[in-house]
Amino acid sequence: MLHEEEAYREGLQIEDLNHVTLNGRKIVPMTTDDAPVRIAVIGAGLIGRRHIQHILAEPRCRLAGIVDPDPNARRLAQQAQTTYYAEIDAFLKAADAEAAIISTPNDTHAPLGIQCAQAGLHLLVEKPLAADLRSGAALIEQTVKSSIQILVGHHRRFNPYIEATRRILEAGTLGTVTAVNALWTTLKPDGYFDVAWRRRPGGGPVLINLIHDIDCLRYLFGDIERLYAESSSGVRGFAVEDTAALVLRFCSGVLATIVTSDAAASPYNFESATGENPLLHAAAQDCYRIFGTRATLSFPDMTLWDYEGADGQGWSDPIASRRCPVEFAPPLERQLRHFCDVVRGNTAPRCSAEDALKTLTVTLAVGEAARKGAPITFDWAGLPDG
Ligand SMILES: NC(=O)c1ccc[n+]([C@@H]2O[C@H](COP(=O)([O-])OP(=O)(O)OC[C@H]3O[C@@H](n4cnc5c(N)ncnc54)[C@H](O)[C@@H]3O)[C@@H](O)[C@H]2O)c1
Incomplete structure (x- = not known):
């Protein structure tokens, strides 16, 4: 049986600092404080598209992918020159993201948020936090377990x-x-x-x-x-x-x-x-x-x-x-800047x-x-x- 540390080394693949995997799962590399925050958008519908526009216009962050099964989202990703993922598992395996905005239908916020938190991604979850209190509490529990930051998109x-x-x-x-x-x-x-x-x-x-x-x-x-x-x-x-x-x-x-x-x-x-x-x-x-x-x-x-x-x-x-x-000043733009600060640990989520x-x-x-x-x-x- 391999010693734990050897097993770790066995599974660790380093292509370059942006492509580090452990047993096939992507590891988010360390970042410096002033590096742009790499944010993916999960759910590129009505509000997701607005988040995408703000990310593209904001020098403090960079669009790290779009996740959405809708074929229109693939075209959008092409236009935005970012990677397209039809579903969350492929994204979590491969994406070069340290944070995600979840702008999908209400009842998917908690399950998608839990998956992202487990993968160590910081989250901006669109309102409502979840479709019901039980799944909202489960999402909170996972964010605490994973020590990730979560901001909820009550952008007003x-x-x-x-x-x-x-x-x-x-x-x-x-x-x-x-x-x-x-x-x-x-x-x-x-x-x-x-x-x-x-x-x-x-x-x-x-x-x-x-x-x-x-x-x-x-x-x-x-x-x-x-x-x-x-x-x-x-x-x-x-x-x-x-x-x-x-x-x-x-x-x-x-x-x-x-x-x-x-x-x-x-x-x-x-x-x-x-x-x-x-x-x-x-x-x-x-x-x-x-x-x-x-x-x-x-x-x-x-x-x-x-x-x-x-x-x-x-x-x-x-x-x-x-x-x-x-x-x-546009609230979504101000919220995005605040999210960058939250991800970098400079402020508590509003x-x-x-x-x-x-x-x-x-x-x-x-x-x-x-x-x-x-x-x-x-x-x-x-x-x-x-
Ligand atoms: N802050 C605000 O002012 C504001 C405004 C509108 C909507 N919202 C919230 O944003 C969320 C989305 O609303 P909308 O009006 O943009 O909805 P929408 O139906 O226009 O868009 C949702 C998108 O999510 C995609 N999607 C569904 N399941 C998915 C999954 N499992 N993985 C990835 N993508 C998936 C759909 O294909 C669709 O493109 C809702 O929770 C809504 O309450 C917030």
Whole structure:
């Protein structure tokens, strides 16, 4: 029997520093701090293509392959001059990657993420972290076991308007925040539903879109204590909802209402309001209103409303508005740069997997609260603060 060290040497093949294998399995070589981060994209659909564009434009990283069974992805890889893999096993065996962005359908995030983590790849997993809590927890467990970094793609945390709103809240400009009203409403065209998983439970506006608003509000106001919800699939009649209405109580005491619908002709949604997504027509309307004892902030037009003059005024006094200027920069680009820092160990992930699991917990509870017609109260004891 071979000694362990000899066995190791037997199986170790070094062609050059970028092509080191152990028993046929690729080993990720050591990198220096300023070397471009080699990132592969797994799932080159709607959002994966945007990640690819940002990677190609970003000097701090390099595209290390595209993994997707769709033949269009092969053409895309040719155009992007990167290696194409039809499936994950071939990629993990051969690819020269140290990190991966997983932008595949929700129910594949955890299994693909676990495989990548086992291979030592750092991860940017698109939201939601997973399709269910059990597989989300399994993914977290594997990332800890494999000592890899994981960032979850709640990219709105990198939106300059959200960052400015956090600064305004931290400065106490609004006084005590009493309530928030949020809208995510638009009309998804019929063709969007040609993809089967978007018609099934988990593929609708709650898990695809509302999850962003829940995460945004958690990022601004902390953990959620209780949730009430109603949902409906009355317009399209698919198994998945097309509309939902929520009431939330945050642990901080802030109350919120959210209305979401992907079956409504409306400009009142985060993407149209901020113009952050080129796929949605920009409409420059507000989508959140944050109400405080001193002032109200309308978001993302960043209009602050407060009474003129000294304290102690009320509804019969003149109320004036002013704008807080914000310089826009694409959140996905900013998220990618942050991911490079996370991979290089320079910073902690702005949206950790544990944090994303909390967002997922609340989001999944929307369906349950609506089905039961009863509120859901969350117990975050033992989990890190959100
Ligand atoms: N952050 C955001 O704003 C945002 C926006 C859209 C979608 N998303 C998320 O990104 C994910 C993808 O959404 P989409 O709209 O781009 O979907 P999509 O259907 O357009 O693309 C998914 C791609 O994954 C590929 N794929 C499926 N199984 C695969 C596998 N096992 N290995 C490799 N590739 C595989 C498909 O062929 C397809 O090309 C979803 O989880 C969604 O929630 C996030």
